[in-house]
Amino acid sequence: MTKRRFALLVGTTAAALALAGCGNRADPGTAGRPRAASQPSLATSVLSQHGTSWAVVEMGGSAARQENFWQLFARPPGSARWLLATPAGVADNGGLVISATGPQTALTGFRPSQDLKFSPLAATANGGRAWSETGPLQPGVANVADGLAAGPAGGLLAVTGTGAETSSDRGATWTTLVSRSALAAGRAGRGCGLTGLTAAAFGSDGAPLLAGSCGRPGTVGIFEQSAGAWQRTGPRLPAALAGSDIAVLALATSGGTTTAVLAAGTGRHASLLVAWLAGRSWTLAPAFPVRGLLPTSASVWPGGAVGLVLPGGRGAVLSPPAKASTRGAWQLLTAALPAHTGTLAESQAGQPEALAASRSVLTVWQLAAAPGQAARWQRLQTVKVAIPYGSSS
Amino acid sequence: MPGMHSGLTDTNQVLVSAFKTALLHQGELALLIFTLLAIGWVASREFLRAGAVGAGMLRSQAGRVQPEPIGRRVLRIGFGVIWIFDGLLQGQPAMPAGMPSQVIAPAASSSPRWVQDVVNWGVTGWSYHPVQAATAAVWIQVGIGVWLVAASRGRWSQSAGLVSVGWGLVVWVFGESFGGIFAPGLTWLFGAPGAVLIYCVAGALIMLPIRYWQTPALGKRLLQGLGLFLVGMAVLQAWPGRGFWQGRTAHRAGTLTSMINSMVSTPQPHFLASWVAGFGHFVAGHGAAVNLFAVLALGLIGAALLSGRRRVLWPTLLCLVALCLADWVLIEDLGFFGGLGTDPNSMLPLILLAIGGYLALTRPLTAAEAPTAAVQAEPAAAAAERPARRLLDALRPVRLTRGFGAASSQLVVAAWAAAVILLGAAPMAVAQANPHADTIIAQAIDGSSASLHFRAPAFTLTDQAGRQVSLASLRGKVVLLTFLDPVCTSDCPVIAQEFRGADQAIGAAGKQVELVAVVANPLYRSTAYTRAFDRQERLTGLPNWLFLTGTLGQLRHVWRDYGIAAQILPAGGMIEHSDVAYVIDQRGYTRTELDFDPGPGTASSQSSFATELTQDAEHLLRSS
Structure with missing residues (x-):
């Protein structure tokens, strides 16, 4: 082979290598540090002992084809049955967020979807039998189950894509409480390395609480507005979690107790923590190892109980501490959750319920244990929903 | 729909x-x-x-x-x-x-x-x-x-x-x-x-x-x-x-x-x-x-x-x-x-x-086959x-x-x-010299427009700023009228952009054209929502854009007069309403009815519908 031909071959090879390189670029999205814990879906339950309980589940078909429709179910006080209570007038393919504002009253926010960029709001005064427009909330409510919160004095909080909004007229008008960037740039936000907001609540004293994910390991991102300034609050974590990323998955106040569900770490070392704020002191439950199986639904119930739906058909319930000196107890539900379980609730009698949605049918299952037998799920109710397929595609 | x-x-x-x-x-x-x-x-x-x-x-x-x-x-x-x-x-x-x-x-x-x-x-x-x-x-x-x-x-x-x-x-x-x-x-x-x-x-x-x-x-x-x-x-x-x-x-x-x-x-x-x-x-x-x-x-x-x-x-x-x-x-x-x-x-x-x-x-x-120099070369x-x-x-x-x-x-x-x-x-x-799409795309989606000639039904409604606006008050202008749901997730934002595109294409003559939308949602119809829609669609700066609403009774009256169906769907469905546009001349006569389902809502279809509106409006402006 002559030198010229050799050079030609080398050139060809180099060109081919360059082309091969073009076609085999690494996906930048998968490179770098592991992603923080993903948030649970919007499926959740908001229970009340003396008022209407609420549950949100996703039904229908593919979300990619806009054939999914989020449904709101209401359980009237004293009843064991769930009724469809989805507010009409807005396509809810983007999701629904609910906040109970009183025993019979609630505020629902529709998540933006397709070309709708803000959140229409609907309010009910009769347990979901009728809804009226309020709002809107612009920009739209964030994609988090605890994105709306009601305070004891009628105030409202909303987590949006850009920060937090507040309303003092039942949701008719909203003003910015704090932008995400401002909160992140403040002293409290810098201490956490705030990366995003994930929940809002009012403390038992009526002070606004915001929660988020922290970029600084071992830091809990719960912020309380006090005297016009934002301060970081939250439980003191065990030293073993000092190197773990912490994300707040849920935050809610019920019966004077604020409950926070935290995810610590990622992958095989991930664990869940629950903390309760009563008065000014936080109580932390023992860490619950989930080995990477972060919950797809997290619901905070009255008194501070927590119901979690985990991947692989598993569920867990955490009972709050009976006394201030104790730390609460995790109960991993031994019976596998029914297929398609979207969220867990609790019956009036205190038994776990699983709300499972498959296309247009919601099935409510209750965990029952006969004496001497293992607990198993019993079908309690089915609700057929007329899904408006094709109406958003 | x-x-x-x-x-x-x-x-x-x-x-x-x-x-x-x-x-x-x-x-x-x-x-x-x-x-x-x-x-x-x-x-x-x-x-x-x-x-x-x-x-x-x-x-x-x-x-x-x-x-x-x-x-x-x-x-x-x-x-x-x-x-x-x-x-x-x-x-x-x-x-x-x-x-x-x-x-x-x-x-x-x-x-x-x-x-x-x-x-x-x-x-x-x-x-x-x-x-x-x-x-x-x-x-x-x-x-x-x-x-x-x-x-x-x-x-x-x-x-x-x-x-x-x-x-x-x-x-x-x-x-x-x-x-x-x-x-x-x-x-x-x-x-x-x-x-x-x-x-x-x-x-x-x-x-x-x-x-x-x-x-x-x-x-x-x-x-x-x-x-x-x-x-x-x-x-x-x-x-x-x-x-x-x-x-x-x-x-x-x-x-x-x-x-x-x-x-x-x-x-x-x-x-x-x-x-x-x-x-x-x-x-x-x-x-x-x-x-x-x-x-x-x-x-x-x-x-x-x-x-x-x-x-x-x-x-x-x-x-x-x-x-x-x-x-x-x-x-x-x-x-x-x-x-x-x-x-x-x-x-x-x-x-x-x-x-x-x-x-x-x-x-x-x-x-022997090659062309000779005499043939190839030009005479000196x-x-x-x-x-x-x-x-x-x-x-x-x-x-x-x-x-x-x-x-x-x-x-x-x-x-x-x-x-x-x-x-x-x-x-x-x-064709490439024209930056706007041909109307044939709109016609392919919805068919040809219908030529009409009857007095447009009167209405008085409230605009996004809270002012009362009647159709009669717009006399002397060409009115492009449609019906939109302010919380619609698909068609209505596209139609709004088609109207916006028409306004841009009409240019300076837009002063003689009023773009009017009437709310087509019986449940979400407050001016707070029409204003939110305007902000979302960047329509707030259009001086000739009106998004009108009213009481449910007023709206139902207008819907009936213009043949608009607005049906509430259960379980998270959006309001199902007619997608239609009317072109009303300067004397208050309805001259064209366009089926206005925007179809796929692509850039070409949006431009095509906008061109259709533009042509109708310009035709009326020229003939006035």
Whole structure:
């Protein structure tokens, strides 16, 4: 082979290598540090002992084809049955967020979807039998189950894509409480390395609480507005979690107790923590190892109980501490959750319920244990929903 | 109805019918041009024969016929036929609507963002003017093909090569996304670096002056270039981590298997599908062996061509032809099936190129066949003349008539082919000068508008600022009226943008046009929501935009008067309401009713609906 031909071959090879390189670029999205814990879906339950309980589940078909429709179910006080209570007038393919504002009253926010960029709001005064427009909330409510919160004095909080909004007229008008960037740039936000907001609540004293994910390991991102300034609050974590990323998955106040569900770490070392704020002191439950199986639904119930739906058909319930000196107890539900379980609730009698949605049918299952037998799920109710397929595609 | 998109199918009857009509009309024009040329040519020849000078020119022309190198002839006629075939494929009824979505966009989908941005420019051009673009593609490609076949020598023939290169590059960039050379999975087996790039190479060779074909050097370099390319493709094929060594992995088919499977799924004759499917099954089971064969075959053929040794060229050429044919049938699946095939893919052009190169190397023009210097060179006296004077002289009617009459029949056909190209390109060029899409897209989605003439039902409602607005108060202006749901997730934002587009197109005359929307949601109808919608759609800055609402009773009254249905759907469905627009003249008369379902809501359909509104409004403004 002559030198010229050799050079030609080398050139060809180099060109081919360059082309091969073009076609085999690494996906930048998968490179770098592991992603923080993903948030649970919007499926959740908001229970009340003396008022209407609420549950949100996703039904229908593919979300990619806009054939999914989020449904709101209401359980009237004293009843064991769930009724469809989805507010009409807005396509809810983007999701629904609910906040109970009183025993019979609630505020629902529709998540933006397709070309709708803000959140229409609907309010009910009769347990979901009728809804009226309020709002809107612009920009739209964030994609988090605890994105709306009601305070004891009628105030409202909303987590949006850009920060937090507040309303003092039942949701008719909203003003910015704090932008995400401002909160992140403040002293409290810098201490956490705030990366995003994930929940809002009012403390038992009526002070606004915001929660988020922290970029600084071992830091809990719960912020309380006090005297016009934002301060970081939250439980003191065990030293073993000092190197773990912490994300707040849920935050809610019920019966004077604020409950926070935290995810610590990622992958095989991930664990869940629950903390309760009563008065000014936080109580932390023992860490619950989930080995990477972060919950797809997290619901905070009255008194501070927590119901979690985990991947692989598993569920867990955490009972709050009976006394201030104790730390609460995790109960991993031994019976596998029914297929398609979207969220867990609790019956009036205190038994776990699983709300499972498959296309247009919601099935409510209750965990029952006969004496001497293992607990198993019993079908309690089915609700057929007329899904408006094709109406958003 | 929102959420009930009619869409725009490839076989939409309005578009197909318009395409066929345009082809027919342009075909008639092409025939007319041919007839006129033929008559003119025959008449010119008769005129020449009548005179002594002319008769001499005819005799001179007859004696001046020069042979064409066989390699060039193969390329010229071969690629001419392929261009004609491609042009006929462009005549498939689904081309106007299907070309951007079924051919161009999928080809670009795996390429980098900048490639997609470039290609998107072409997609926009086609999808805004689908009928003109589709007919242009037919006539340009048929014209290039006929021109190549007809013009065998001289500048006309070289010009055919130049046009072939120019149009080929357009097709390669916009139609083939640079032949996919920037996309992962690039492989010779599937047509890299793009069939049309091979057309361009052939066109460039045809452009070359004949003297380049008089020695074997051209053929040698062409074959060496081809060999270099094949060696490069072999290296690329062998490159690990690209999925070609695996017929099937634990979770999915290998790269080649999935490519073949995608070809099998396209519409085609059963026997062909079974062959390709059978080969796909074989590849799935023996991926490494098939890839090894491909790498070795490409590498060895490439190296043999690169070596330039004459005694190995003939068997190498046979191997290349066999490999290309096998690939063309078993992997490329002949290339032109699948509903919207635009060419027979890369293997036939590659075979032609290789044969052309081989013939150029082994059978160049002999010294006896080569044109003499006397014929080639211009008379020294003529060359010394000033160009401007020469041009003026050449344009004299007598000279033109003589020149035309002295032309060969092949040249006349070539001239007709050039006219056919202009015939196709001109309407497309004119259309491209218009930045707004044709109304035919809107008509394809919703049908034609209805002309009306009755007094528009009166109403008084509240605008987004809380002011009372009556239709009567808008007298003296053209009113474009529609009905929108402020919390609609699909159609209404698109319609709002179509109105906004119309306002932009109307321009300064927009002061005489009022854009009016009435709320079409019985549950979300407060001014807080109309204002939120305006902010979302960036309509707050439009002084002539009104989004009107009222009590439920008021709105129901207006809906009834204008035939609007607004139905509440349960379980998270959006309000189902009529998508309609009315054009109301300056005297308060409804003049046009447009079915205004925005269909797919693409840039072209939005622009098309906006154009429809604009034309109606401008018509009323002109006639006032």
